[in-house]
Amino acid sequence: MIIIKQLQLKDLFDFYPSFKEIILNEFPYYHPKIRQYFVEKIYNLKTIKYWLETKQKIILVALIDNKIVGFAMIDLPYGGVSFLRWLGIKKDFQKKGIGKKLVEEWEKLASIWQCHKIELATYLTIVGFYEKLGFQKEGIRKLSYFGIDQFMMGKVINKINIDAIVKTEFY
Numbered sequence: 001m002i003i004i005k006q007l008q009l010k011d012l013f014d015f016y017p018s019f020k021e022i023i024l025n026e027f028p029y030y031h032p033k034i035r036q037y038f039v040e041k042i043y044n045l046k047t048i049k050y051w052l053e054t055k056q057k058i059i060l061v062a063l064i065d066n067k068i069v070g071f072a073m074i075d076l077p078y079g080g081v082s083f084l085r086w087l088g089i090k091k092d093f094q095k096k097g098i099g100k101k102l103v104e105e106w107e108k109l110a111s112i113w114q115c116h117k118i119e120l121a122t123y124l125t126i127v128g129f130y131e132k133l134g135f136q137k138e139g140i141r142k143l144s145y146f147g148i149d150q151f152m153m154g155k156v157i158n159k160i161n162i163d164a165i166v167k168t169e170f171y
Contacts, residue, residue, distance in 0.1 A: 001064070002062055002063070002064055002069075002096075002097065002098055002101055003062070003063045003064075004060055004061070004062055004063075004101050004102060004105045005060070005061060005063070006058060006059070006060055006061075007052065007058075007059035007060070007061050007071075008052075009049070009052045009053060011061075012045070012048065012049055012052060013045075014068070015059070015061060015068055015071070016045050016048065018067075018068040018069075018071070018090070019039075019043070019048075019068075019071060019088070020039045021090070022070070022071070022088035022089070022090055023035055023038050023039050023043065023086075023088065024036070024039060025091065026088055026089065026090070026091060026094075027088070029123045029148050030146055030148065031146075031147070034146045034147075055076065056075075056076060057073055057074060057075060057076065057085065058073075058074045058076070058109065059071055059072070059073050059074070060072040060074070060102055060105050060106060060109075062089070062093075062098045062101065062102055064093065064098075069089060069090045069092075069093040069098060070087075070088060070089035070090060070093060070098045070099065070102060071086070071087075071088055071102070072084060072086065072087050072102040072103070072105070072106050073085040073086040073087075074106055074109070077110065077113045077115045079165055080114075080115055080116045080117065080160060080161065080164065080165040081115060081116070081117045081118070081119055082106070082109070082110040082113065082115045082117075082118045082119070083118075083119050083120065084103075084106060084118065084119070084120040087099055087102060087103065087120075099129065100133060103130075103133050104133075106118065107155075107157060110157060111157055111158060113164070114158065114161045114164030114167075115157065115158065115164070116156060116157065116158045116159060116160045116161065117154055117155065117156050117157060117158075118135075118154065118155050118157055119138075119152065119153065119154045119155075120135070120152075120153050120154075121141070121144070121150040121151065121152055121153075122150065122151050122153060123148065123149070123150065123151065124149065124151065127151050127153070130153050131153075133155075134155050135153040135154060135155045136153060136154060136155065137151055137152070137153055138152045138153060138154050139151075139152045140152070
């Protein structure tokens with residue numbers, strides 16, 4: 001059984017080895033030096049701890065038998081939009097509905113936050129996965145961040161709520 005829950009600060013040290021493993025092994029679109037740069041510089045343990053402490057990002061984890069097999073890293077809403085920064089699943093657990101469950105939970109959170117839209121950037125080989133979940137291609141960024149082509153995808157989930165957009169706190 002797949003359990004999806006929000007990562008708590010107290011569980012960060014249990015989460016980080018799985019996060020690092022997934023980033024290093026499951027994102028072949030990025031050069032190996034870039035993946036190493038991600039885990040050493042941008043998404044290191046200290047930075048993720050800071051983001052959780054300051055509530056700048058939400059991390060959903062997927063567990064099977066109490067073991068982390070995947071995650072979704074989500075930016076807090078901005079302008080009524082929630083952005084999925086990362087979605088990663090361990091290789092042995094891919095194509096088993098885990099990514100779908102993580103995206104569905106993200107969409108529920110975005111609705112609670114009264115977002116009108118959810119967005120992400122992905123790669124050509126993954127576009128079909130998101131299309132099955134109701135996302136639409138909205139554009140391509142050629143040789144974008146870290147030298148790869150990225151497909152921008154979005155899904156409108158609610159009507160625009162100006163009061164929610166200008167709200168200063170989400171929790």
